[in-house]
Amino acid sequence: MTVVDPDLLPAQVSPPEFALTASLPHQVGGAAVWAFPVLPGDDGSVLLGPGADEAAQALGVDLLATLDATRATGATAEVTAVPVVSDRVSLVLLVGVGEQRPVDFRRAGAAVARATKDRPSVVSSIPAIAPEGGLTAFVVGTMLGSFSFHWRSTGPEERPVGRVVLAALGDDEGVVDDELRRAIALGGAGWRARTLATVPANVKNPPWLAQQAVEMGEAAGLEVTVWDEERLAAEGFGGILAVGSGSATPPRLIRMDYTPRGADRRTPTVVLVGKGITFDTGGLDIKPSEGMLTMKRDMSGGAAVIAAMTALRDVDCPVRVVGLVPAAENSISGSAMRPGDVIRHWGGRTSEVNNTDAEGRLVMADAMAYGVSELAPAVLVDVATLTGAMKVALGQWTGGYFANHEGVAQRLADASADSGELLWRMPLSADYEEKLSSKVADADNAAGGPGAITAALFLRPFAGDVPWGHVDFASAAEAPVDRHEWTAGPTGFGARLLLSWLGSEDPLEGIA
Structure with missing residues (x-):
């Protein structure tokens, strides 16, 4: 190689x-x-x-x-x-x-x-x-x-x-100065997310992405922990390991911890999960060549989480936040996961892999299950370039979101309006749950259409009883041309959205 x-x-x-x-x-x-x-x-x-x-x-x-x-x-x-x-x-x-x-x-x-x-x-x-x-x-x-x-x-x-x-x-009272400081933090986070998503995959593999998170996180005063492949195996992160099994570069799980000034044991925790697929060939269910051209940015959800985490202090986020980025390269080799494989996620739930190109939900599931069990969050939000179906549904410039809690839905809607990163709420419809059934596992990762909805339904059990929002912005991850603040290429979508929410006066209003 x-x-x-x-x-x-x-x-x-x-x-x-x-x-x-x-x-x-x-x-x-x-x-x-x-x-x-x-x-x-x-x-x-x-x-x-x-x-x-x-x-x-x-x-x-x-x-x-x-x-x-x-x-x-x-x-x-x-x-x-x-x-x-x-x-x-x-x-x-x-x-x-x-x-x-x-x-x-x-x-x-x-x-x-x-x-x-x-x-x-x-x-x-x-x-x-x-x-x-x-x-x-x-x-x-x-x-x-x-x-x-x-x-x-x-x-x-x-x-x-x-x-x-x-x-x-x-600016006699420093109000404009404060607004400028916050604006630079928001724009800078979008810039960092865009840069991470644009770096080509012959440099950007899971260990490289993890190292960027360490360097950026430590510079921002965060605690950063990285799971290597041995620790992932020892602790049972089967989804991350399975997706990364075909690559010459091993997977990683990145954890970034932010604690606000004056926090105590009663300060609530928010968990963010960002998809970190550093390149997606589709695996053995390989994509057509034109479908791979933009797949260096299939870690855009992870980029948004990393970039947002590094700016939380600059926007005076009042709650604890833990960012989790499961990072893997979905590649092809003799050790790659196969259609029909069954994998066991962190916490024990199993998935039958009937489409190796539906890999994002497999790594996200591990991180979500870990976050819910180990971090006791007041709210969980994941962001991912998860399904091509979302682009079919919403077109080029708008991401979709799902929520199991009206308070979470409202906070995401407000953040979308404030940030300019547009979202449209999608139905988390139970009518399609039967499509997820598997004869051998708890769920099938290839439930079929409507693809964005069935992907959200696949992830929902991993949120448990926690108020949860799922942002699927495959529709908005790539700008084909320069348009307003978007430049042609990866958009860095999501970082401003998360910061607009978490930098608000009460991010958990109506939730906890």
């Missing part, structure tokens, strides 16, 4: 730095770009936001006339670029903010990011007119719209803008 030294992975670009100022853009020296908001007027006209009039006067440019000449409407993320000849700035961006909702500011931020690549700095007053949550949305959009990954001998083709100064924002 040819193994690529992980150290050969080139250094990647970093997201922009952010700063605040109460000054208007034209008052900030050394900026390469100024960016102003454009608001739709009631009569079809457009309005310019803070600092634009002063900038126009300083430059001797009629910005409103430019908007009129280009028929600008102020629609969300509409960009009018105005090159200028000045010793103060070289480019002015006029960016539509549409209805001025947080989503409009997130998309405006991404538009600014794309328009300022390879430039040293931009000063913008766009967030100065944002509603509650709009500054966070703008920063997150700017960060994630800047994302790129490369492995070129000549270096990256483009680099994010180096510095983003948020102008016209006074």
